[in-house]
Amino acid sequence: MKLAEVSNRFAVAPQLRPEDIQELADAGFGTVICNRPDGEEAGQPAIERMRDAAEKAGLAFHHIPVSGGEFPPAAIRAFGRVREEADRKVLAYCRSGTRSIMLDALANTERLSAEQRIANAREAGYDLSPMRARLGEEQR
Template identity: 70%
Template sequence: MNFTQVADRFAVAPQLRPEELQAVADAGFDTIICNRPDAEEPGQPPAGTMREAAQAAGLCFHHIPVSGGEFPPSAVAAFAEACERAEGKVLAYCRTGTRSITLHALANTEELSADERIGRAQRAGYDLSSMRGRLGE
């Protein structure tokens, strides 16, 4: 399992496999958010399979799919709610982690400035500078 810690309670990862979810729980996470639509690419485990594996590991699972660089307000709101309701650490994943960290920056549950969110993403290895206009001040 490979993930990048972004904040104390939030990390992102590329595609996870069902057999990795116990290790996610063992690493101290209690919530998983999948940001991939089902069948985005061959071999990708469907959200239902991931949900079952997450629940078996004692994790809360949310499926908030986004694609095509689109981040609709409903997805941002659902992502924010999932993060706010989490009792512990959250691990969000997509194909590379970019959609997940973008949703986290847009949700801005910590009420950080755009520069702080862009800098945090950059330190985690993701360039969100093109999102500055959508991130506000």
């Protein structure tokens, strides 16, 4: 399992498997967010299997799917709400981790500047510089 730490309270990952979930709990995570639509790709574990694995490991599980490069305001708000209400570390995943880190940058629960969010993403291995203008707008 490949995790990219974005902050001390948030990480992203590419597609997880049910067998990865206990390792997250052991590492101090309390919440998992899946940002993939169920059945997006052949071989992707079903959401219910992932939810069951999370619940068995004592983790909260949230499904906030986004696709096609679209980040609807309702998805951004839902993602932000989960991040703000989490009492332990949060891990969000999608196919590559990119949608998850974009949602986090748009939700901006840590109230960071656009440049700081871009820098944090870069340190985690993701390039959000094409979103600079939109991230700047989200601060207003």
